[in-house]
Amino acid sequence: MRKLLFEIALATALLAGVAPAGAADRLQVVCTLTDLGWLAEQVGGEDVEVNVLCPGEYDPHFLPARPSLARALARADLLCYNGLELEVGWLPVLLAKARNPSVRPGRPGHLDCTEAIAGILEVPDQPLSRAQGDVHPHGNPHYLLDPRNGLAVARLMAARMGALRPEAAGRFAGRAEALAAELVPRIDAWQEVAAPLRRQPLVHHTKQWEYLADWLGLELLGAVEHRPGISPSPRHVDDLIDRARRAGVHTLIAAPWNHLDVARRAAERMQAELVILPAAVGSIPEATDYPAMFDVIIARLRATVPQE
Amino acid sequence: MYRFSLGAARLAAFFCVLAGVALPSLATAEYLGATATGVSREFNPAISVNALLLGRVADNVVDRAYNGVDLQEAEIQLTSIVDPYWKANLVLAIHPEHEHIDDDGHGHGGYTGDVEVAYVDGINLPRGFALRLGKDYLPFGKHAPLHTHQFPFVDAPAAVRTFLGDHTLAEVGARLGHSLPMPWYSDLDVYGVDGKSAIFAADSRNLAYGARWTNVFDLSAEATLEIGGSWLRGPLAADYLLTEEYAADALAGDLDIWGADLTFKWISASRSRGPALTVTGEVILPRPEQGAQKPLGWYAYAQYRFARNWWFGLGAGAADRDLPAHDPEHEHDHAEDEHHDHSALWRWDNVREYKANFSWTPSEFSAVRFEAARYDDQVGEIDEWLLSLQLNFTIGSHPAHLY
Numbered sequence: 001m002r003k004l005l006f007e008i009a010l011a012t013a014l015l016a017g018v019a020p021a022g023a024a025d026r027l028q029v030v031c032t033l034t035d036l037g038w039l040a041e042q043v044g045g046e047d048v049e050v051n052v053l054c055p056g057e058y059d060p061h062f063l064p065a066r067p068s069l070a071r072a073l074a075r076a077d078l079l080c081y082n083g084l085e086l087e088v089g090w091l092p093v094l095l096a097k098a099r100n101p102s103v104r105p106g107r108p109g110h111l112d113c114t115e116a117i118a119g120i121l122e123v124p125d126q127p128l129s130r131a132q133g134d135v136h137p138h139g140n141p142h143y144l145l146d147p148r149n150g151l152a153v154a155r156l157m158a159a160r161m162g163a164l165r166p167e168a169a170g171r172f173a174g175r176a177e178a179l180a181a182e183l184v185p186r187i188d189a190w191q192e193v194a195a196p197l198r199r200q201p202l203v204h205h206t207k208q209w210e211y212l213a214d215w216l217g218l219e220l221l222g223a224v225e226h227r228p229g230i231s232p233s234p235r236h237v238d239d240l241i242d243r244a245r246r247a248g249v250h251t252l253i254a255a256p257w258n259h260l261d262v263a264r265r266a267a268e269r270m271q272a273e274l275v276i277l278p279a280a281v282g283s284i285p286e287a288t289d290y291p292a293m294f295d296v297i298i299a300r301l302r303a304t305v306p307q308e
Numbered sequence: 309m310y311r312f313s314l315g316a317a318r319l320a321a322f323f324c325v326l327a328g329v330a331l332p333s334l335a336t337a338e339y340l341g342a343t344a345t346g347v348s349r350e351f352n353p354a355i356s357v358n359a360l361l362l363g364r365v366a367d368n369v370v371d372r373a374y375n376g377v378d379l380q381e382a383e384i385q386l387t388s389i390v391d392p393y394w395k396a397n398l399v400l401a402i403h404p405e406h407e408h409i410d411d412d413g414h415g416h417g418g419y420t421g422d423v424e425v426a427y428v429d430g431i432n433l434p435r436g437f438a439l440r441l442g443k444d445y446l447p448f449g450k451h452a453p454l455h456t457h458q459f460p461f462v463d464a465p466a467a468v469r470t471f472l473g474d475h476t477l478a479e480v481g482a483r484l485g486h487s488l489p490m491p492w493y494s495d496l497d498v499y500g501v502d503g504k505s506a507i508f509a510a511d512s513r514n515l516a517y518g519a520r521w522t523n524v525f526d527l528s529a530e531a532t533l534e535i536g537g538s539w540l541r542g543p544l545a546a547d548y549l550l551t552e553e554y555a556a557d558a559l560a561g562d563l564d565i566w567g568a569d570l571t572f573k574w575i576s577a578s579r580s581r582g583p584a585l586t587v588t589g590e591v592i593l594p595r596p597e598q599g600a601q602k603p604l605g606w607y608a609y610a611q612y613r614f615a616r617n618w619w620f621g622l623g624a625g626a627a628d629r630d631l632p633a634h635d636p637e638h639e640h641d642h643a644e645d646e647h648h649d650h651s652a653l654w655r656w657d658n659v660r661e662y663k664a665n666f667s668w669t670p671s672e673f674s675a676v677r678f679e680a681a682r683y684d685d686q687v688g689e690i691d692e693w694l695l696s697l698q699l700n701f702t703i704g705s706h707p708a709h710l711y
Binding site for chain 1: 433487492551670672
């Protein structure tokens, strides 16, 4: 038995020793979200290899922490994550499994993209409790639904990639500016198309559209699931429907992973249209990349405005 | 086991009161900064508390442990980075003390505490390596490393309780882990501990040691298959498998336990907290140098989330130990034990168990579970129905979603 164990240990050590070191010349970047993955690819170009942990179809609050995801993290030079506790349920588990000191908190390879965000919304100014649901104690984490924040994150990524690969720092910064040059006109165009939506009252299924509303001037009347992670009470839904009818709401927006049966029933009762919006790159087939996601969002919202 | 007595609890309460009086006055000086006051909450550990309240009734066993309402367990967990080299985790558990009957026929119970987990993880090791020093659950199989509030059913499987001990298999020692360079997730843990659990000889100075090999294959983005193997070796307890009651001499030598487990997991990506299925099976094969011949334990269960807040579970298992021929002088009536032994339900020679439960989980922080379990020994001497209603709640920092 002892001999067998010795042989297993020896084989393990040999396998570890001959294991490929990975594509050492390319910066290995792991992003938690598809939006971040797309931004990292634009900034990193051929100097990086990007892996994304949470597929677009998954609600990033509830990604199952499959151990295979830790394998990508184990090889990473840089981890880019959303922060504000969006990934708190699974990223710490994967970080522990990955056993990669390069991407642990406090290291240059550990990038909380919240650092790029100047105006974090809904930062609590009063004591919190779980009676309010599974709230994010440091503010609303869905800032990537404002493309201006996406640009800020891209520049932050460029700076960090440059710090990790100084020889390519110029290329990273150049690509970030090229992305800005491409996105800024599109942002202006989206705003113009969405102008008729200003001050149009909307109901949303789950609280995650605040940054989009802040950017486009939408008026969010209330959420069906007003306490995050908690099924809405019938009384709350009744009250919301009453308010929606009085306010003339004709649109209820939801993410693909929301409980759409609940959203559909609420929309029917408030005589509104249920509009599914992509909440992440890849969350619906049409949202193939970050700009395409906003194309779809703006087009679907614009289609709800009654034609004059 | 590390236990703290009621005296220690009073002492802790005194310090809490003292802290309550002293800290506010220190807090007023907080503007001077932590350097001036020496008090800062910035570096306090993340704290969470989990409690399990359990009501249950059995149809034959009259032991209070299976009839009545009680605090099943409360766990206080503290986690923090120690310094650039270590991350620490401490879990204190409080649970009912085994009730005993005094000469006047009065029952005496109360609560007792254990340091269930106290370890540091190295956070600065080379890629792929992990080092854990301290007290932790041994990584044997799928169920033994679980905390009570993570159990798929109210009680641990009979196979686990019979062959790995009634209480947790938590030991002090060192564990080294390494991710193997395979095309799938493959992880090998080896460990050496000072075995103090009931399955190990109390008077032996020999270490217990073992290994766990975990392999997880992605079948799709939504489904995985995990195949694991475990092995544990240590000095054999004299009463392992109850054989002391039958053997004229106490047992000696080493105890080998082998285990294999298989888990299929599927979690739908279609919506938040949508349909999910877990199917797990584990076989436990103890091989003591002396004592029972060919003992075997197994369990299997399935859990299905059929609605956002609802789970349904089904499980079965068995623990068989073909004991040596009874020594008439040591003949023992297990039925007598049931009035005195907290774990009487798991001290049969051969036991089969069947379980079903419904869980309602209104949030990530609470759950209510109703469970029906049936135990029998297949020869008609013992059959038992056990109904349980359990409330599970967590306060404090956000829990990790274990996979």
